[in-house]
Amino acid sequence: MKSIINFSGVTKKYPSGTLAVDNISFDIFENEIVGLLGPNGAGKTTIIKLLCSLTNPTEGEIYIYDKLKKKKSTIISVVLEGNRNLYWKLTVLENIKYMLALKGIKFSDRTTLVDELLTKMNIDDKKDALVGDLSRGMQQKVAVIIALIDDSKIILLDEPTLGLDVESVLDIQELIRFIAKEMSKSVIITSHDMRFIESTCARAIIINSGKKIAENTVEEFKTLFAKKSVKVVFDKQDNVEEKFEKLNVNINSKNDSVEVDFSCADNDDIFYEVMEALKDNKCKINDITYSDIDLETVFLEIIKNDRGEK
Amino acid sequence: MLLVANFKKELIMFKRYLFNSLGGVITLYILFLCMFYGYNAATSLPTDSTNTDFMVVYYAFWMLALFVYQDMVYSIQEESKLGTLEQIYMSKFSLARIIVSQNIAKLLVNITLLFVVIFAIMATTGKWLHFDLFSVSVIVLLAVVNLFGIGFIFGGLALIFKKIENFLQIVPYCILGVFLVPVGSNPFLKLIPTAWEVRILGNIMVGGISIFDLSAMDWFFLVVPSIVYFVIGLAIFNKCEKVAVDRAVLGKH
Secondary structure: OOEEEEEEEEEEEOOOOOEEEEEEEEEEEOOOEEEEEOOOOOOHHHHHHHHOOOOOOOEEEEEEOOEEOOOOOOOEEEEOOOOOOOOOOOEHHHHHHHHHHHOOOOHHHOHHHHHHHHHHOOOHHHOOOEHHHOOHHHHHHHHHHHHHOOOOOEEEEEOOOOOOOHHHHHHHHHHHHHHHHOOOOEEEEEOOOHHHHHHHOOEEEEEEOOEEEEEEEHHHHHHHHHOOEEEEEEEOOOOHHHHHHOOOOEEEEOOOEEEEEEEOOOOOHHHHHHHHHHHHOOOOEEEEEEOOOOHHHHHHHHHHHHHOOO | OHHHHHHHHHHHHHHHOHHHHHHHHHHHHHHHHHHHHHHHHHHOOOOOOHHHHHHHHHHHHHHHHHHHHHHHHHHHHHHHHHOHHHHHHOOOOOHHHHHHHHHHHHHHHHHHHHHHHHHHHHHHHOOOOOOOHHHHHHHHHHHHHHHHHHHHHHHHHHHHHOOOHHHHOOHHHHHHHHHHOOOOOOHHHHHOOOHHHHHHHHHHHOOOOOHHHOOHHHHHHHHHHHHHHHHHHHHHHHHHHHHHHHHOOOOOO
């Protein structure tokens, strides 16, 4: 695959002294959907702003199609977080026409595409409605459509599902897949919605405290952790939880049973220690499973490891 | 294309909020009548005095000046509040060019309204001024270039600091002060922003002169300060834009 964006050793330190992005490097390839994950204040939005020239790196370089980015790039479109991408007092169509003019494109050259996208997003009957009268989900769809109708090759979506209902999230998800597959554009998404990222993105980059701490395909992330995550369920006994507290496990005590979760990511010793504790206490084991892992669990594990938490 | 798009946007907004738009026109008209008759009552001047002729001109010019620099600052603040400032920044044009384009569009609408108000004022007061459209347009254009420079300075500050209303409050009074500057006593006073334009405009609309009657020195003091203030304002705006981008505060409000 060809690299469209090369983020090379980029650091962003704000004049206030805040180090928002600390020596981060990654590549974005053609037609791929990448999730940029991280807790609040990790530096995700700053990375988005660096990519679309809303701020400049303090150190490092950003290359687009192997060329050093020195000014605004017209091949990048962005839908920023929240409903701050549109003029609320203009209609959907008026917004589209005005934003196209700002990009130096005639509306008449994009009429078919606009109609197609409005229909695809089920808002073709809303094109004469004021944006301020639309639901949050519809506003988000309009913002995404505007980002799509120019000649950009990369779409940046900052928290695209924030505040949306389930149906709108699914619509946005479908649109993002359409963007990558049918419109041959790359998409970078920042989101706290791990299910959304898991089901939409092929690859994820995890950021914490301004640093990149992991980068892999979503499937690889899950495989890596799923193999090593074990859950044991056994009958509850008096004070049995105390026996496990000294071990590095999560204990979930219920009415009749106890669940013990643990990760064998670093070594298998913990598995034998748990089994020994169960044997010593003559616990009746009800179930042992490799627990089903999702991206959210992976994300939390990685962030905890990065913070040095057990 | 950019100017046409902005002009269409302004017309849409004017029509969509027609009640408010007309309210602005009526307010301008009533405010002038209050000032006109109040001034005459206070000074006991006859209403056919030349002073009151100049008053019409100065009032119109004052409004024009307020439109230019206030619109520039308010449009930046409005875009910043909406979040659209970041979107327009990312367009293929420079931010300054888009802001100028937006404000020219606003100004075209406002000047049209101002003409309506001036004609209404002239009809009401019976004081018909000379209206050499070409001469008036040229002087107004030079004044607008001058005022855009001032607007750029405040607009640039608004990009960084967002709320600058307390500083803006003084500007209308400064503009009124400009009308009182004795430009004839010292040529350097003609370098004060719009000081010379407003005098020439008065001479055209009250005295009945044409721009073809102006001397080379008159043109020097009309053209050079306008260009210099515009360039200085633009340079400050661009510098402020760079600071706002470095701080990533374009979209913050």
